[in-house]
Amino acid sequence: MMNDDIVILPCETRAREFDAKLLLACHLAESGLPTIVGAKKVIDKMATSLPRGLYIGKSMTVRSATVLRMLRRLGFTVTAWDEEGLVWATPELYRLTKLDAHALREPSCIFAWGEANAAAIRDHPSFTNAPLHLTGNPRTDLLRPALRGLFNQQTDELRARYGKFVLINTNFSRINHYYPGESHLLNLLEAQKHKQGQPSDPKLGMAIHKKTIFEHFLKMVAAVGEAFPEITVVIRPHPSENHATWIEATRHCSNVRVLYEGNVVPWLMAAAVTVHNSCTTAVESFLLDRTALAYCPVTAEAYDHPLPNNLSIQCQNLSTLLDWIKQALVDSTALDAQHIQQRKDLARHHLASYDGTTSCERLVSVIHQLKKQSVQSRPPLLTRAVGLSTAYWRKAIKKRIEAQLPGHRNNTNYLRHMFPLTSSADVEYQIQRMGSQLGRFQKLRIKELTENVFMIQ
Structure with missing residues (x-):
């Protein structure tokens, strides 16, 4: 037809x-x-x-x-x-x-x-x-003001359920996939163990860096839960990730929830602050006028994602991250008003529809x-x-x-x-x-x- x-x-x-x-x-x-x-x-x-x-x-x-x-x-x-x-x-x-x-x-x-x-x-x-x-x-x-009202009811419901909460978004599907056989970067690392000589594949360098960040995140999510026992911490894995890994990492933290429910927008709107590394949700947070913290315990210019990290407050260690979370729980709207014009210019370069049509x-x-x-x-x-x-x-x-x-x-x-x-x-x-x-x-x-x-x- x-x-x-x-x-x-x-x-x-x-x-x-x-x-x-x-x-x-x-x-x-x-x-x-x-x-x-x-x-x-x-x-x-x-x-x-x-x-x-x-x-x-x-x-x-x-x-x-x-x-x-x-x-x-x-x-x-x-x-x-x-x-x-x-x-x-x-x-x-x-x-x-x-x-x-x-x-x-x-x-x-x-x-x-x-x-x-x-x-x-x-x-x-x-x-x-x-x-x-x-x-x-x-x-x-x-994410524009004309349509944000779509998420108001869900945002209110999330706040009613969890009060003031910290949202941690993860994006490790190529290391921690829903199906282990699809964890391509992790599988690449496993295959390299049996090879001799120095690897030249840039994908392997990315795999090493991503796995290192992943291991830091496993420790960080538990540390955030322990540091703020009176606050709910929500871990929202990438849709292709294995949730069991995060549940196991935080099993001793009664205030941590591992959840993947619905559109991410109401979660970003409801959270006191969002934590990520190289994640698209940081761009969405910026467009929603919300604060995001990029946890960057190790960095690699060749593999980190500059757009979401540069639209966020960057935290190079766990202590700094916990300090920023503590401030956000008091008043997230007051965080990091500096460099806003540079961030808007960066957003326009990457997003043709940032404003206007x-x-x-x-x-x-x-x-x-x-x-x-x-x-x-x-x-x-x-x-x-x-x-x-x-x-x-x-x-x-x-x-x-x-x-x-x-x-x-x-x-x-x-x-x-x-x-x-x-x-x-x-x-x-x-x-x-x-x-x-x-x-x-x-x-x-x-x-x-x-x-x-x-x-x-």
């Missing part, structure tokens, strides 16, 4: 991406472009039955290349942005770990978080000169221009046949096998963990809430296409 007007927005992690993409879907639908939004794995399996519209991929990694190529061969207009393109250590390491040469050749255009992200993509040796649009990401739209408005404008400029045509028969064979192989054999494999990233239990069951009533309720904040979206209709996939029109 061909439909030039359809836009398709796949989401990998519900808590991280879905609300923002649902907001974009509402903007697109209201502008006359029906939009499909939902769980990425389900949408990709539906490739042979979806309208051949404009697909916005969520990454350009080696894993993405196969899907993007398959969709292009099936006749979709393939575009992409990188959900993890905002926060990275260096452009070189970003290109090495997040951009695949084959995946970069597939999109007809790319949407960038800001100039820093665009420059890193532009300088990749396999970049094809596809148009790069500085649109930002709809996730930042949710929102990311959703930018994306709607660009997508309408793409529709005007391009004429969609069916790919040659042989190209479609190759795309169909890939789609049927993935749907009928590969994904079915992987869904049953314990410890696999496509295992059914893990996918449920990443994107819990969402009903059309849930979607309707969220659209109504966003609409009430913005005074729009009253005429939109929602149709559930299949489990966790919805049409907004």
